[in-house]
Amino acid sequence: MQRNIRIILVETSHSGNIGSAARAMKTMGLNQLYLVSPKQPIDDQALALAAGADDVLKNATIVDHFEQAIADCELVIGTSARLRHLQNTLIDARKCGEKTIQFCQTGKVALVFGRERVGLTNKELLKCHYHLNIPTNPDYSSLNLAMAVQLVCYEIRMAWLADKKNYFNKENANLPLSSIENPYPKSLELEHFFNHTEHLYKQLGFIKNQGVIQKLRRLYQRAKIEKTELNILQGMLTAVEKQLATEQKQKIVK
Structure with a gap:
């Protein structure tokens, strides 16, 4: 403790x-x-x-x-x-x-x-x-x-x-390891995700003021996101960024 x-x-x-x-x-x-x-x-x-x-x-x-x-x-x-x-x-x-x-x-x-x-x-x-x-x-x-x-x-x-x-x-000695390991991300990991989210959503034009990201912060924190779930969300953001980059390259070629 x-x-x-x-x-x-x-x-x-x-x-x-x-x-x-x-x-x-x-x-x-x-x-x-x-x-x-x-x-x-x-x-x-x-x-x-x-x-x-x-x-x-x-x-x-x-x-x-x-x-x-x-x-x-x-x-x-x-x-x-x-x-x-x-x-x-x-x-x-x-x-x-x-x-x-x-x-x-x-x-x-x-x-x-x-x-x-x-x-x-x-x-x-x-x-x-x-x-x-x-x-x-x-x-x-x-x-x-x-x-x-x-x-x-x-x-x-x-x-x-x-x-x-x-x-x-x-x-507790009989519990499987996965049930006693902490499944939740650290504050620094969450902060990286929030910054990543804000950067991408601004790029997409979805976020135009700080009120939106503040509400998103409260939503995600209230949801008690686990590490595996955070990895999925990060992967989704990265996938969107890659798609945007691909579309941008195609526009340049045209």
């Missing part, structure tokens, strides 16, 4: 929040912390608020861009307070914990927390398969970063404890 679940903090403003988040992680058995372009380094305040989770901080991976943090993950769940345009992909913390444990047994899962004041951008949210919303009291919805991380990590641990007997019993 520890190796395959990572907590990603995007452009954190206060180092103390990083330390508090590390403490929240360690109490629930998680230790893979990724920091995307933090505004402040891991300093004495971060170490003080980590309260013994120094190892999580010292082993944290720091990257410059969001895409680098999720590139090798098969499941990406982003937190968001925005609801209107994310209805089809919204999950609560309990469902988030269940999905995380389901996927982490065979692949990498990223739980993404945005900036303290503005959260994740729309572009970042589009790269997430699901969007986690914590239904706080509408009259007082103030939930700081470390609290949110603690709540989500708790649900992950509870889901792991509930699933422990089912997954780690002897029956």
